Amino acid sequence: MTRSRFPLALAAMLASTAFAQSPPPAPTVPPHGCVKPDFPGKSAVDAKIRRWSADYKDYTECLKAYVGERNAVIDVNAKAANAAVAEFNTSVKEYNDIVKSMQD
Numbered sequence: 660m661t662r663s664r665f666p667l668a669l670a671a672m673l674a675s676t677a678f679a680q681s682p683p684p685a686p687t688v689p690p691h692g693c694v695k696p697d698f699p700g701k702s703a704v705d706a707k708i709r710r711w712s713a714d715y716k717d718y719t720e721c722l723k724a725y726v727g728e729r730n731a732v733i734d735v736n737a738k739a740a741n742a743a744v745a746e747f748n749t750s751v752k753e754y755n756d757i758v759k760s761m762q763d
Contacts, residue, residue, distance in 0.1 A: 688729070693721035 696714035699707040 691722060691725040693718050693725065 695718050696711050699711050703711075
C-alpha cells in the first residue's frame with residue numbers, strides 16, 4: 660500500500676513546489692520616442708500650419724510603428740508561452756499515465 664501512495668505523494672510535493680515559485684519581474688518596456696508637435700495657433704501663417712500638419716502626420720506614423728513593434732513582441736511572447744503550456748500539459752499527462760500504470 661505504501662508503494663502505491665509514493666507516486667501520489669511525490670506528485671503532490673512537486674506540484675506544491677512549482678506553485679510556490681514567484682514569477683520573474685516584468686521586463687521593462689521602452690517608451691516610444693515620438694514627439695508630438697505643438698499646434699502653432701489659429702492665427703499662425705499657413706506655412707506654420709502646413710508644417711505642423713506634416714509633423715503631426717509623422718508623429719502618428721511613429722506611434723503606429725511603435726504599436727506595431729510592441730504587438731510583434733506580444734505575439735512572439737504569446738506563442739512561446741502557449742508552447743510552454745502545451746509542453747507542460749503533455750508532460751503532466753505523461754507523468755499521470757506512468758503513475759497510473761504503476762498502480763495497475
